[in-house]
Amino acid sequence: MTLTPYTRQPLAGRREWTALAVLLLPCLLVSMDVSVLYFAVPFLSEELAPSGVEQLWILDVYGFVLAGLLISMGALGDRVGRRKLLLSGAVLFGVASALAAYAQSPAMLIAARVVLGVGGATLMPSTLALIRNLFHDAGQRGRAVAIWSGAMMGGIAIGPVLSGALLEHFWWGSVFLINAPAMVLLLVAGPLLLPEFKNPAAGRFDLPGSLLSLAAMLPVVYGIKETARDGFAALPALAVVAGLLAAAAFVHRQRTAEHPMLDMELFRHRGFSGSVPANLLAMFVLVGCAVFFTQYLQSVRGMRPLEAALWNVVPTLVVGGMAPVAAALARRVDRAFVIAGGFLVAAAGFGWLTLVDAGTPLWVVLAACGVYASGLVMVMSLGTELAIGAAPPERAGSASALLESGSELGGALGMAVLGTVGSAVYRGDVGGAVPAGLPAGLADTVRETLAGAAAVAGELPGRAGEALLAAARTAFTHGMHAAASAAAVVMVLGAVLAAALLKGVRTQPPAPEEGTAEGAPATGLRSSGAR
Numbered sequence: 081m082t083l084t085p086y087t088r089q090p091l092a093g094r095r096e097w098t099a100l101a102v103l104l105l106p107c108l109l110v111s112m113d114v115s116v117l118y119f120a121v122p123f124l125s126e127e128l129a130p131s132g133v134e135q136l137w138i139l140d141v142y143g144f145v146l147a148g149l150l151i152s153m154g155a156l157g158d159r160v161g162r163r164k165l166l167l168s169g170a171v172l173f174g175v176a177s178a179l180a181a182y183a184q185s186p187a188m189l190i191a192a193r194v195v196l197g198v199g200g201a202t203l204m205p206s207t208l209a210l211i212r213n214l215f216h217d218a219g220q221r222g223r224a225v226a227i228w229s230g231a232m233m234g235g236i237a238i239g240p241v242l243s244g245a246l247l248e249h250f251w252w253g254s255v256f257l258i259n260a261p262a263m264v265l266l267l268v269a270g271p272l273l274l275p276e277f278k279n280p281a282a283g284r285f286d287l288p289g290s291l292l293s294l295a296a297m298l299p300v301v302y303g304i305k306e307t308a309r310d311g312f313a314a315l316p317a318l319a320v321v322a323g324l325l326a327a328a329a330f331v332h333r334q335r336t337a338e339h340p341m342l343d344m345e346l347f348r349h350r351g352f353s354g355s356v357p358a359n360l361l362a363m364f365v366l367v368g369c370a371v372f373f374t375q376y377l378q379s380v381r382g383m384r385p386l387e388a389a390l391w392n393v394v395p396t397l398v399v400g401g402m403a404p405v406a407a408a409l410a411r412r413v414d415r416a417f418v419i420a421g422g423f424l425v426a427a428a429g430f431g432w433l434t435l436v437d438a439g440t441p442l443w444v445v446l447a448a449c450g451v452y453a454s455g456l457v458m459v460m461s462l463g464t465e466l467a468i469g470a471a472p473p474e475r476a477g478s479a480s481a482l483l484e485s486g487s488e489l490g491g492a493l494g495m496a497v498l499g500t501v502g503s504a505v506y507r508g509d510v511g512g513a514v515p516a517g518l519p520a521g522l523a524d525t526v527r528e529t530l531a532g533a534a535a536v537a538g539e540l541p542g543r544a545g546e547a548l549l550a551a552a553r554t555a556f557t558h559g560m561h562a563a564a565s566a567a568a569v570v571m572v573l574g575a576v577l578a579a580a581l582l583k584g585v586r587t588q589p590p591a592p593e594e595g596t597a598e599g600a601p602a603t604g605l606r607s608s609g610a611r
Contacts, residue, residue, distance in 0.1 A: 100211065100214065100227065106166070106207055108231050109235070109263075110173075110235070117243070120252045123251070123252035138193060141190055142196055142197045142200070144301055149198060151290075151342065152290040152294065153206075154341075155286065156202075157205060157206050158279045162278065165202050165206050167267060167271070169203045170203065173196060173200065174259060177192075177196065177257060177259040182253060207228070208228065208464070211468070214275065219411060222407040222462075225461060225468065238396075242258065243255045246258070289337060292329050295323070296324075297489070298323070299322045300323035301489065302316070303316040304316075304320065304495070304496040307500070355464070355483070356463075356486045357486070357577065358577070360487060360493075361577075362426075364494035364498075365456070365567040366456055368493075368495055368567065369452075369563055369564060372559070372564075374388060391442070394446050402457040402458055403458070406418055406462050407465070410462055414583060414584065415466060419459050420578040422454075422457075423459055423575035426571045427455070427572050428455070429448055429455060431565075433449070434561040434568075436557070436560070437554075438557060466582070470585075501566050502563040509551075509555035510526060514526050515540065515544055534552065537552065
């Protein structure tokens, strides 16, 4: 890689760091909305009485729409202006939150969640792309992205806790209304602090490409989630195949279109092409194992939902400082080795988790989770910063959208693959503990989930119920061990890939094009053929 000196990148001041604080608001809220409904479902089900299918759509449609529109909205922001798209998304997100809070029927709530997904898709790539435009110095940008990554992790962890606390005192709609004040603050502060940025050379919006990206992401995420929930079936499998075919057509479209949504040349830069799979693998294990940990706290250790959610936040708070530590290390050591080290730290944490059982002291369990979460924060913060730094400023919106789409896909895959591994071990272990003579329907319930086994055990007399519950908890713990072991193997593979793909890569992107951003100076280092 040959770098031609251009002009030293200017350092961000108080205004830019204040603007970052404003950008964290939508970041926190969008990530919280993924998990904020977990505790509210029983309350809204009592009032709205949704069917089983409607309840699933209430929970999942937000994530489906968010994943499907990320690439389109990233490309749209490059064309119409990222600040404009961010503020428009804030209005949409706020209105949809109010509609969801006062929904009078399941259909109305599902529709509101769809609009929330559209709003979320406009907010997420815009926040990351604007960070790229606010922080031109690579070191400062690394710290900013580290803070952004911490906010994302924090939002996912805080969502259930905030939901549980609100539901202790208010009705279920309050979990949506918490979005409104933050969106109002964003609408007031955004025009004052955030620069506008758009790519004047981007050309017309690629509507066929947008439809193809939607047709690719939605069926794949749907198929993976349905497989994780109900096991293999024809319809989810066909959905995944259809999505992959649409993805192939999307790639072809981007290679041949006059004004493509994505710059496929980004993948020639190892900083981008290596960071996308690194983040995907990190989200794969994070989401895949989070489900087991939550159930372990509630169903194995017998915690109430809010208590379990509060303990679930502890590892996140403990590792909050790891992203800045990783950014500091990357200034002294090849970031490929820091990312690989993060993968290995996460592997060690998952290995520790395989030693946990029902009687393990809680602090040991939380420490194991803290270790793997520390490693994942290192990987995700540095991977995100490297990918965004590799993209030219005029393509930062579509680049950040692609990075986040990969993360969404990784989370869905993790839930499917690791969930299937854990469930298979659970069913194999608990099968021998089903009491003789138990009706076939109840026996199937026991084999399906730990919650089902607990319900059946509660109906059995005396020691028979206690023995079944103890066996089911042990079987679930073995399933969690299997999922953690698989996650550790994935993390070791991630370390090897990071060391091989990212070694020697530096974040020295091309300088911004003149006249494309308000208040963003066209200074920096021009890269001639950086790979």
